[in-house]
Amino acid sequence: MAVIIENESKCPLCGDVINELKEYILTPPLISNELDELFRLSDSGIHLDCINKSNLKDKLFKYLKLYEQYSSKMRDLMLENNPKDVIGFNLLSSDVAEPISKYNYLIMLKKNILKWDDFEDFNFIANDFLNKSKWKGVTQFNHLKNLLESIVNN
Ligand SMILES: [Zn+2]
Structure with missing residues (x-):
């Protein structure tokens, strides 16, 4: 889950600081692609009120649930x-x-x-996505590129 500093970290929806005066939720790092619509709601503290008013509400909750299921499946498989x-x-x-x-x-x-x-289908689609510059990472690390390489070079 996101690590936030009360009175310093800002809600990505209203820009106001996060603190105990207003209820908020913490989101996990959902996606590292800056160009994805969910990116700004990822890994942050968000006012519950702001989410409830946002048109991204349903989308966010859908992916929070999927992330949870995915994480627990990953944990089990890694054990x-x-x-x-x-x-x-x-x-x-x-x-x-x-x-x-x-x-x-x-x-x-x-x-x-x-x-x-x-395999071929994914390879094609992922390369196409990358070639069209639809993935932009915050750092040099590009999750999709890395994933593709780990699969192709296996
Ligand atoms: Zn807010």
Whole structure:
């Protein structure tokens, strides 16, 4: 969950500081792509009031729930396997019109990549997404590029 500093961290929706005077929720790092609509609500403290008034409300709660399920599945698989062999796709796009969104939250064991039927499809879609500069990371690290490399070079 996000780490916030009361009276310093700001709500991404209204720009006011977060503190005990107004109820707020903390969100986990949902997506590291700056260009995704959910990015600004990711990893932050947000006033409950502001979310309730936002048109992103349903979307945010949908992905918070999916993130929760994904995280617990990842935890279980990492306990049962060598964590290095578990590949988690995490959230790739919160825009369901993006073809890449069908691979959101997919989890796969490394040994199964070669028999993965959608390997070529994912490879194509992910490269296309990257080539169209639809993924922009805050840092040099690009989750999608990294994911693609770990799958292709397996
Ligand atoms: Zn707010």
